[in-house]
Amino acid sequence: CQYPTSLLHIEELCASIVRSHRETSQYRVEELQALRWKIFTREEIQMYHSKSVDEMWQLCADRLSDAVQYVVEFAKRLPGFRQIRQNDQINLLKSGSMEVVLVRMSRLFNTENSTVFFDGKFAGTEVFKSLLCADLIMAVFDFAHSMSALRLTEPQVAIFSALVLINPDRPGLEDRGRVQRLRKDIELALSHILHRDNQESLVHRLYQKVPVLKGLCSLHIDKLHWFRQLYPLTVHTHFPPLYKELFG
Numbered sequence: 752c753q754y755p756t757s758l759l760h761i762e763e764l765c766a767s768i769v770r771s772h773r774e775t776s777q778y779r780v781e782e783l784q785a786l787r788w789k790i791f792t793r794e795e796i797q798m799y800h801s802k803s804v805d806e807m808w809q810l811c812a813d814r815l816s817d818a819v820q821y822v823v824e825f826a827k828r829l830p831g832f833r834q835i836r837q838n839d840q841i842n843l844l845k846s847g848s849m850e851v852v853l854v855r856m857s858r859l860f861n862t863e864n865s866t867v868f869f870d871g872k873f874a875g876t877e878v879f880k881s882l883l884c885a886d887l888i889m890a891v892f893d894f895a896h897s898m899s900a901l902r903l904t905e906p907q908v909a910i911f912s913a914l915v916l917i918n919p920d921r922p923g924l925e926d927r928g929r930v931q932r933l934r935k936d937i938e939l940a941l942s943h944i945l946h947r948d949n950q951e952s953l954v955h956r957l958y959q960k961v962p963v964l965k966g967l968c969s970l971h972i973d974k975l976h977w978f979r980q981l982y983p984l985t986v987h988t989h990f991p992p993l994y995k996e997l998f999g
């Protein structure tokens with residue numbers, strides 16, 4: 752049966768989502784602040800330009816896969832996620848993990864020089880030239896920039912990430928009702944902390960980002976399939992297994 756969700760329950764939910772995020776965020780904001788002005792030299796950029804298409808894709812796939820692993824760990828620590836049916840957990844991660852990677856990437860973005868933390872330093876779009884997918888990279892940078900401009904706090908990033916992941920509208924869910932109930936609580940948690948932070952205006956701006964994420968990720972999957980057409984071996988041998996499982 753459906754118990755009314757108490758304020759105490761929502762506050763506890765907020766605290767555990769924020770803790771799960773902090774434990775699995777891969778890079779702390781303080782670390783990134785300290786590295787803000789470490790940007791690639793001309794020689795280093797030349798080095799990336801001299802990489803072949805599939806070498807550069809391998810490098811990015813490894814980074815993305817690391818990031819996806821941390822998102823999987825974040826999901827596993829979300830209260831209520833383990834109680835969801837196994838198949839539905841895989842389904843939510845298959846469709847939502849790259850979206851959370853993108854939300855988290857906003858923390859790695861420096862709006863002052865439009866660079867993103869990549870491979871140890873902050874990189875502009877030109878670093879990714881060898882990928883031969885400037886439209887994808889532009890879209891990733893634009894999204895990271897627009898998210899970064901919202902200047903979300905870590906708790907706000909944490910709860911928005913949970914909201915993106917626990918999406919009852921994903922196709923093929925077996926027990927949609929259970930995902931809906933968890934989603935409802937996370938929506939309450941988001942409005943609770945935005946109210947506490949006196950930033951209710953952020954609610955609809957955040958909800959507006961959800962369809963943008965969806966569009967971005969279908970562009971990604973198309974690119975990934977384009978790349979796999981060209982270099983099937985690379986994807987087969989070098990893309991980490993979880994990556995293939997999630998985007999195969």
Ligand SMILES: CNC(=O)[C@@H]1CCCN1C(=O)c1ccc(Cl)c(COc2cccc3c(C(F)(F)F)cc(C)nc23)c1Cl
Nearest residue numbers: 811814815818852867868869870871888891971972974975
């Ligand atoms: C140290 N920094 C990090 O760990 C961050 C966190 C996650 C990714 N990562 C990077 O290093 C990183 C940062 C910025 C950019 Cl633009 C990139 C390159 O991004 C991509 C290149 C190729 C394919 C990408 C695809 C595709 F198509 F595979 F789904 C999808 C996404 C979203 N990004 C792609 C990367 Cl790999």
